[in-house]
Amino acid sequence: MTTLRGRVKASALFWPLPPLLCLAPAGLILALTLAGTWSPLSWRALDWVYLSGQVGAQARLPVVVAAGTAALVAARFTRASLVFAQPWQPRLGRDVPLRHALLLTGWCLGAYLVGLIPLTVAVATHGAGVVNPIPVLGALAGFVALTLLGYLCGLFARGLFGVPVAIATVFVLTALPMVADPWTATSLQLPFVPFVGMRESVPLGSYRLGFFLLAVTIAAWTTAWFLRVPRRFSVPHVSGVVLLASAALLPHLYTFPLLAYAQDGDEVCSEHDGIRYCVHEGHADELALIIDLAAPVFAAHGQADAVPNEVRDHGLATGDGEVLDGPAHGVLWMRVHPGWDPYRQVPGDAAAWLVPDLFVCGSEGVAAMDRNARARERRAAVITGLQAWLASQAFEGDTSEDGLFADADPDEVRAWIARDGDRLSACEVEPEELPWWP
Structure with a gap:
């Protein structure tokens, strides 16, 4: 009796899918996420802004796995040859396909979030900056939307051909920001990695979040519609598809700013040989090393009028103009970013100034x-x-x-x-x- 009760409880985690179709992609996604975030665990200058951006950046391959699995489930368990999925058979309804989508999204997204735990712990140890919630929510909504897109590919193809179509489509959609900036508003990530002192712009992040929430709604609606009897287009459904297409086109007509400078911390400063060195408070541990590596370079040059008046952490900048006008004001701006190598960058930047x-x-x-x-x-x-x-x-x-x-x-x-x-x-x-x- 206990064994039977245990089986019933276990089946509730997977029904109506075979456990392997949930566990296999979840395990692969967990492995991909851990592999992608393993190296940054030992990086210098980790911060919460970096982690906020990595929630979308690290999802590129996991979401392809999720979409491909969703297409396989749709192709395998909604095909017309099944007795409960005949074109004239209304018994499939909306509950079963939505249960498919819920299960796959829960297992795949859950495995992805578990894979991000070690990086989150490493960032929490340093505690630089603050979390930017909008990119995080947008990336998670995008993960769900692209998984449902994979399910739709399996539905429309009504066969295993939908699996490679889903994989290719989602892979291309996640890679488009590397091609052109306007695609960033409808994809998971920025084309570069932000770090403390800056943040993803609020208009861009808000638009991405709204776009993916709209995509999730329309994808779920389309899934229920496609397996309903009779299958025919409706005016609300067509309007929803047109609305989503228009939303994807808008960023190409109006390009959103990608980044904004964010003053989310105080500066920590020290003076050495008449030069003032300042870093973001989250990079305070780097200040002494910056001085130790830069001071011998300036001293070797020997000309007091050639050295900068101040060396500042880029995380303290308030705008592009301040950075670009740095040489005119005797300020050397140094990018202290996650994973930086101060032993190479600091002497190189100091020598390049001279x-x-x-x-x-x-x-x-x-x-x-x-x-x-x-x-x-x-x-x-x-x-x-x-x-x-x-x-x-x-x-x-x-x-x-x-x-x-x-x-x-x-x-x-x-x-x-x-x-x-x-x-x-x-x-x-x-x-x-x-x-x-x-």
Whole structure:
């Protein structure tokens, strides 16, 4: 008796589907999600804004699995050869297909959310920024809508052909933001990863959420309609489809802004050698390392008027103009983002601030020292060599690369910069003019 009761309770979790059709896609989705979020668990500078965007970004492959499984269920359990699914048979009604959709969505979406738990715990440990609920809700609504779209593909195809159609369709729809920004309003994610100090724009997120809620409603309505007797189009149904198509077209006529700057935290600052360093409070653990890596680079250059007045975390910016005008105001903006490598980025950004832009040489950004190199490309090599040498000073000059500055003495380099700084800025220094060059 106990065994029978247990079987009845277990079947309620899957009925009217075989357990394998629920457990197999759920297990695959869980594995895909854990694999996709495993590497970020050890990243630096994780924050809640990043996690909010990852709810949609990590769903790209899981939702394809969910849609393909939904198409398989629809093709397998609503085909016309079944005794309860004949074209003239009204017994299928709406309860069974909606139960299919509810089961598949619950198992697949539940497995996806479980897969996000480790990343959520890792972000909670750092606690930078605040959650942006609109992108999260929009991504979850999109997951449900695209799963129902897969079910519709199986219904319309009335065969296994609907499975590859559903997989291909949903895969393309989730990849469209990488092609053009307007598709972002009707897809799961932004074409790039936001982080603390910014957020997805409210108009874009709200439109996506509304679009997917409308899509869920129309998909559920269409599912019930298609298996009803008699099967014929109705004016409300056609109007709903036209409304959804119009909603998908609107972002191409009016492009929503993708991001907005968000001041969701205070700044933490420290001063070293006359330079002020400031980061978002969520990145306070990075401040000391930024100073340790940037200060030797600025000191190696030796010219006080060439170093920035301030080094600021991009998470503290209030607008694009503030960042773009940074050099004019003596501010070096540094992107402290999830997964960043400060040992590479900080010395590189500091060195890039101190040397002229490579394009001043007129070499189209090409620097070369080979036999066929042109004069302007050889002069550009002086700039790139100096930049690499300055960056290496963050590690006490330890560099494995041989180049124009490989044997240079730091005092000799500083004296040369003081003497030929103007010619260097104009890209007029030949490699043979370097004092230490044989």
